[in-house]
Amino acid sequence: MTDHELQLKSFALRRAMLNLIVGAGAGHTGGGLSCMDILNVLYNRILNVSPQTFGDPHRDRYVQSKGHCVEALYAVLADRGFFPASDLATVCHYQSHYVGHPTRHIPGVEMNTGALGHGLPICIGMALAAKMDAASYRVFTLLGDGELAEGSNWEAGLAAAHYRLDNLAAILDHNTLQISGHTRDVMSNEPLDEKWRAFGWEVRSINGHDYAELTEALTAPSESGKPVFIIANTVKGKGVSFMENVAKWHHGVPSDAELKQALAELDASEAALKEAK
Amino acid sequence: MSAPAPSLFTPAAKATAEKLGLKMGRANLEEFAATLEELAKANPNIVAVTSDSRGSGKLAPFGKALPGQIVEVGIAEQNLVGITAGLAACGKKSFGVSPSCFLTARSLEQIKNDVCYSDVPAVLVGISSGTSYGALGTTHHSLHDLAVLRAINNLTIIVPADNFESRQAILAAAKATKPVFVRFGKAAMYGLHKPDTKFEAGKAITLREGDDVAFIANGETVIHAVLAAAHLAERGIQARVLSVHTVKPLDTEAVLNAGRECRAVITVEEHMVHGGLGEAVASALLHAGVCKPFRIVGIPDEETVPGAQADIFRHYGITMEGLSDTATKLLNK
């Protein structure tokens, strides 16, 4: 798929995500929209996983540490054919395994996450297992910038560098917002590039909505055996004007009218992009 | 060097052990480490994960012999459990080894989510458990571990009593396809089992038959129940002794049989009296309508008395003499 085709797909994915959030009556709208392009590139271009090969021990591993944005993951996995899109109508419903955070009950999900600060340590175990087996698969995780306040990330930051896990990439969805507002006001964590570099990682700062930059950052092999920390600068609520950079959309569920407007905006942007080709 | 720890056994207890023909073995922790090393030599897929706990876990020889099968994470117990889970998710048989006090408190959320909820076949090994660290104080005691772990779904919890049970627990854990927690103390333990004993996780082992009182015990307290039973027999009281090495799933059948067939039930554990083996047994008995005179012997809900493990056991009556006394009083009530 070309960048243009992938970008066009992102509109359908965003619409699917908003629809399922409304159907669920709950969800993480802002952070889902901010990481959708990252997931789109990962699952459609980078990860060697598919519904057919998901059981292959040599598959790439993706663990979504910011598990609350499971709705974006559900939309991408359904689009990749891991399960029927009709399943998305059951998210958060009684007796549906599609709960509000990732679980291994769902085809395509590697680990149960949702408590923040767990993904990176798990991925270190996975990357170490790959090294021990001399296997070539890569391991990816997605972190939130608010999530970085969890100390376990920094424990893991030391360990990944110590073990020179060049098969590991941590992607930061750097949307600069968390539940209560700006991360810089809640608990400042900048300069993140210098911090992770000082921890012994190779740091790449990119535009997290740019398909070429995402592809390059997620593909390029690590220099000098270091794990890779990708600071993907994103916009929380990306793609829906009234949700962009507004903290309350962290877990805001659109009303019928808001959904209609959001879908219309996405339709219009999609049409404009088609034109642009 | 610290002063030698006082013995867990009084001269009278030692004499009773000798009369019973019991032989002193090594620490369960040492048995664990030797067994794991033996298994890992035969199975390169076994990986030990330590948090600056290689020495405390007696795994230094393991590390020397199998440097490619041990992962050091530094003093970072949350990371230890996450990494152990990630290794297990990618096909390794991983053993996360850390003092039980830290492992089951600092990294409880990782145990709950990364291991149990994610359902990976990792083994968590709580070393120097209970009051093994004695006079180091409450920071280093794990008297909460069974209670918190019992409240987590999808975890087999094993508390071996002697070297035999320790070895068997590790053999079982190495084969398990589900999460397992095993807890080991530091004190040298008497061997309690005949060589032909069968060990199965989830099945209690009857060490002595009797129908006056049942001692339902686990871990390093079992020997004291065995000695107390011998002591009581000299006074005409027949005590049954069960080693309930697996706290979860509990061998309800063995517990109910003991409750139905004996006049009184006493549970014994190196754990807070809340939430451990005692309350598990009480719940099983009550649900089945078996109401006998009952005591939970363990560490009471107070700041634990300072002292070595032996001092603590004596203080709270986890000795041959103390348990005999509890049994006599309960039966005479």
Ligand SMILES: Cc1ncc(C[n+]2csc(CCOP(=O)(O)OP(=O)(O)O)c2C)c(N)n1
């Ligand atoms: C350990 C833990 N604490 C708290 C929460 C509740 N929580 C869910 S999302 C969130 C904010 C996350 O912010 P950030 O990491 O920046 O994610 P994003 O903005 O990308 O959605 C919080 C506090 C949690 N899921 N886990």
